[in-house]
Amino acid sequence: MEMVTLTIDGQKVQVPKGTTVLEAARKLGIKIPTLCFLKGINEIGACRMCVVEVKGARNLQASCVYPVSEGMEVLTNTPRVRESRKTTLELLLSDHNLECPTCVRNLNCELQKLSEELGIKSIRYQGEKHKPKYDDFSPSIVRDTSKCILCRRCVSACHKIQGVGVISPNHRGFNTMVAPVFDKSLSEVACVNCGQCILVCPVGALKEKDDTDRVWQALADPEKHVIVQIAPAVRVS
Ligand code: FES
Structure with missing residues (x-):
């Protein structure tokens, strides 16, 4: 195997040819x-945090690439590197739903953790925010694009790991949105409800549907929705 020697932050390291700088570091x-x-x-190489x-x-x-x-x-x-990462993160946050305390990923969110690590205080x-889409029509997955950071990890999991391929980036530029084709609901495409997309999502843009979602859904449109599961009875004694 051909080896390559490089220096990272003054330290020498030898790695196989083809390794990325991230892996070497x-x-x-x-x-x-x-x-x-x-x-x-x-x-x-989508987010530029690295x-x-x-x-x-x-x-x-x-x-990473x-x-x-x-x-x-x-x-x-270096200061240039730190400033760039911070600006990137601030731009992501500028178009992000910041209702963190009520988010299912609160305290377990990669975006929140990074913001803390990079010392972002405000x-x-x-500016402008994209028009978000909240899709809770699937029997098991809730999609909330107001929290999506367009990392495409869910897209890769759906396409490459599961071979299902029902979500992709739709539209262009500021209007880009990860969604099923023609912005349909997950319930209208061949989603197999495997949940791998939830597992790889770094934020709360995808989450498991729980009883609360089902109740709200049924209240919103009782004709369309049937509550398929109810919360267990609370013991009073
Ligand atoms: Fe490297 Fe996103 S571009 S982690």
Whole structure:
């Protein structure tokens, strides 16, 4: 196996050719934040949280998709890198539903954890928000695009792991939305309700449907919805 030697934050490391900078850094115990990256499943360089400085390259590079090369010198924690990651995160938060205390992923959310780690105290950018879609017509999965960060981890899980492929990015630019084709509900496509998309979602954009959702759904439209499960009886004695 051909090996490559590079330097990351002043430390030399030897890794097989084809390894990414992120993997090489992890070998050295250097932590680089990631959001969209899921090893072997979603390696698309979408979120830019993992950017690093590579000597000789003019722009910052996404370490999760940038391959190592012989003699490469990488810096993972410079002011430029930190500022870029922080700005990226602030932009994501500027179009994010911030009702965190009532979110099912509160205190278990990768976006929330990163915001804490990067010391974000307020949202600098206040502007237009995309028109969100709340889809709770599936028997088991609730989709809330107001919390989606477009990392596409769910898309890869649905397509690559499960081979189902019912969700994809729809539309373009600011209007991009991960959804079933033609913005249909999950209940209208061939979703198998496996829940793998929920498992890989870093935030609360996808969640398991619970009894509360079913009750609200039935109250909203009793003609269409039947409560298929009720909460267990509360013991009073
Ligand atoms: Fe590298 Fe998202 S983690 S671009």
